[in-house]
Amino acid sequence: MSQPDSAVADAQAGGGAPESLAALAARHGLRRAIARPSLPAYLRQLWTRRHFILTYATSRTVSKYSESALGQLWQVLTPLLNAAVYWLMFGVILGQSKNIENYPAFLITGVMVFTFTQRTVTGGAKSVSSNLSLIRALHFPRASLPLAYAVQELQQLAWSMGVLVLLILVTGEPITWLWLLIPVTLALQLVFNIGMSLFMARVGAFVRDMNQLLPFITRTWLYASGVFYSISERTDKLPEVLRWALEFNPAAAYIEFMRDLLIYQRFPERWAWITCVFWAVFALIVGFWYFWRAEERYGRG
Amino acid sequence: MAELTKESSHVAQEESQEPKPAKKPKPPKATVELGTPTVIVDNLHIVYKVYGAASDSQKGNAANALMRIVRRQGRPQMKEVHAVKGVSFVARHGEAIGIVGRNGSGKSTLLRAIAGLLPPHKGAVYTDGQPSLLGVNAALMKELTGERNIVLGCYAMGMSPGELRDKYDEIVDFSGIGEFVQFPMSTYSSGMGARLRFAISSAKTHDVLLIDEALATGDREFKKRSQKRIKQMRESAGTVFLVAHNLDVIEDTCSRVIWLHKGKIKMDGDPTEVLAAYNKA
Numbered sequence: 157m158s159q160p161d162s163a164v165a166d167a168q169a170g171g172g173a174p175e176s177l178a179a180l181a182a183r184h185g186l187r188r189a190i191a192r193p194s195l196p197a198y199l200r201q202l203w204t205r206r207h208f209i210l211t212y213a214t215s216r217t218v219s220k221y222s223e224s225a226l227g228q229l230w231q232v233l234t235p236l237l238n239a240a241v242y243w244l245m246f247g248v249i250l251g252q253s254k255n256i257e258n259y260p261a262f263l264i265t266g267v268m269v270f271t272f273t274q275r276t277v278t279g280g281a282k283s284v285s286s287n288l289s290l291i292r293a294l295h296f297p298r299a300s301l302p303l304a305y306a307v308q309e310l311q312q313l314a315w316s317m318g319v320l321v322l323l324i325l326v327t328g329e330p331i332t333w334l335w336l337l338i339p340v341t342l343a344l345q346l347v348f349n350i351g352m353s354l355f356m357a358r359v360g361a362f363v364r365d366m367n368q369l370l371p372f373i374t375r376t377w378l379y380a381s382g383v384f385y386s387i388s389e390r391t392d393k394l395p396e397v398l399r400w401a402l403e404f405n406p407a408a409a410y411i412e413f414m415r416d417l418l419i420y421q422r423f424p425e426r427w428a429w430i431t432c433v434f435w436a437v438f439a440l441i442v443g444f445w446y447f448w449r450a451e452e453r454y455g456r457g
Numbered sequence: 458m459a460e461l462t463k464e465s466s467h468v469a470q471e472e473s474q475e476p477k478p479a480k481k482p483k484p485p486k487a488t489v490e491l492g493t494p495t496v497i498v499d500n501l502h503i504v505y506k507v508y509g510a511a512s513d514s515q516k517g518n519a520a521n522a523l524m525r526i527v528r529r530q531g532r533p534q535m536k537e538v539h540a541v542k543g544v545s546f547v548a549r550h551g552e553a554i555g556i557v558g559r560n561g562s563g564k565s566t567l568l569r570a571i572a573g574l575l576p577p578h579k580g581a582v583y584t585d586g587q588p589s590l591l592g593v594n595a596a597l598m599k600e601l602t603g604e605r606n607i608v609l610g611c612y613a614m615g616m617s618p619g620e621l622r623d624k625y626d627e628i629v630d631f632s633g634i635g636e637f638v639q640f641p642m643s644t645y646s647s648g649m650g651a652r653l654r655f656a657i658s659s660a661k662t663h664d665v666l667l668i669d670e671a672l673a674t675g676d677r678e679f680k681k682r683s684q685k686r687i688k689q690m691r692e693s694a695g696t697v698f699l700v701a702h703n704l705d706v707i708e709d710t711c712s713r714v715i716w717l718h719k720g721k722i723k724m725d726g727d728p729t730e731v732l733a734a735y736n737k738a
Binding site (some may be wrong): 177178185186188211218219222223287289291293294452 | 495496545569572574575576582584585590594596613
């Protein structure tokens with residue numbers, strides 16, 4: 157008979173003392189199936205999967221809008237309607253606009269910039285837990301999933317930015333050389349978002365209640381980030397530490413940076429640069445490291 | 458052939474050392490020379506958690522959930538399933554191993570563990586290279602066209618754009634779905650979908666290929682073609698694992714059959730004998 161009957165028949169084919177299966181594996185250079193790659197190796201794997209990340213992101217976008225009649229037009233309509241709702245609530249009904257000059261532009265900039273971070277982080281938190289079947293079927297660096305979600309939001313952002321720029325021009329702000337810095341701040345914000353969503357992806361994968369809790373967290377964050385009001389004006393009477401904390405808040409920093417460029421037409425202060433760069437670098441390093449540490453445990457179920 | 462019903466596979470192993478009728482020489486069924494080990498499964502145990510398996514008396518309403526937190530009890534809906542209980546075997550180059558067993562006997566779990574997608578609770582799986590599950594389905598999206606899904610599936614399996622270009626036409630031809638490739642997959646019949654999935658996932662060459670019920674659908678002609686392809690893969694020095702409920706497929710394709718029963722190996726050996734015993738049980 158050419159086929160071995162069982163493992164042991166195999167292991168003992170030579171006769172004599174039984175060789176343990178582990179020793180047999182070692183003799184033939186077989187390795188354990190589950191092992192976490194080193195960080196540089198992981199980065200290389202991720203790089204070779206770049207086509208998958210991009211295709212997956214685009215496919216998700218196409219598939220997401222394939223059911224609706226207006227299709228991908230919603231990529232433009234969603235930010236427009238968002239801006240309209242907030243403007244109606246905080247601009248017209250609650251009458252915030254008295255102290256702030258060009259309040260519509262102020263508000264819309266805040267909403268768009270915050271939405272970019274909020275959507276990426278929310279998507280990242282779900283990216284592992286809602287793709288378990290994919291994780292359990294195929295091998296790929298798991299960080300591809302939060303990255304794909306981030307790319308998807310980046311594609312959405314391209315539309316939102318178009319809407320934003322258009323609305324800013326409608327409200328009467330001029331085009332200036334400072335606009336050349338817009339890609340810079342968006343790149344910093346993207347890096348921050350990726351770091352945050354990698355971090356949240358791991359949290360969301362193991363803390364199953366996170367997806368229920370996250371809307372409340374992001375809403376609190378929204379209210380604390382000076383989207384509807386000016387932090388520096390409103391926090392005059394607060395203690396110094398609290399004010400500092402509010403202004404150091406990454407979302408607030410990216411929003412203020414964008415407002416400097418689009419509305420106030422001034423070069424952002426050194427403090428703003430430091431905050432924005434710090435958060436991008438810090439979030440990416442911590443988020444990536446934290447996500448990678450659990451690489452082999454995702455999808456365990 | 459020994460019927461292994463003892464508690465752990467270690468006991469089973471001792472038993473199988475004795476000469477058994479099954480070991481007497483037989484006309485070889487496999488045409489491929491057996492090579493070095495590719496997969497070694499050493500006393501493997503897999504335990505996983507299942508959520509949402511509540512009994513009737515513990516229906517998950519909010520009040521019950523609150524009481525559980527007050528009483529500091531765990532979630533009753535969460536149950537541990539001991540799916541694989543001490544399985545050991547060695548697979549070699551050129552083998553095509555069929556895995557049979559009833560629903561819930563741990564077949565799919567075993568495949569996932571070999572693929573390195575489920576961590577062992579105890580024991581270990583040693584592999585040569587990266588075994589891959591023929592399970593590209595999970596990456597495909599039914600709202601998208603066949604074309605787009607081919608691209609997505611190939612990238613999900615880790616192909617480069619160059620490889621994709623080389624394989625694309627072959628995949629379309631092999632699946633035989635013709636102009637349907639431009640329609641969304643949600644419009645496909647189940648047979649067409651299965652054909653396309655098999656065509657995509659078998660387009661990549663694997664050292665160790667794990668197939669889970671992939672051949673269950675598809676017409677007669679496609680079954681023949683897919684069996685031929687599995688044979689090719691085996692001959693190109695790989696090892697193929699195949700889980701199927703259709704025993705004919707296993708008998709035609711495999712050179713060895715493992716019968717899993719409640720997470721343990723009940724029998725392991727020549728397809729004719731194991732399948733005969735399995736059919737009797």
